Amino acid sequence: MKIVVAIAFVLIIGSLGCALFFLMRDKGKSNNTVRSLAVRVGLSITLFVMILVAYKLGYIQPTGLR
Helix, strand or coil: HHHHHHHHHHHHHHHHHHHHHHHHHHHHCCCCCHHHHHHHHHHHHHHHHHHHHHHCCCCCCCCCCC
């Protein structure tokens, strides 16, 4: 599960980087920035739902503060 979360974070950061690249290159004239940000939001929501489902199914357990 840790690997899946790490991969999701890398994809989210990559999508954010792509949005910055398109924003600087296109100066907001195309929809590439909006599309990249929409992908980032979709990945973030998917990661959140995936963590909730994994918790409910018992794949991950809370450890609390140590």
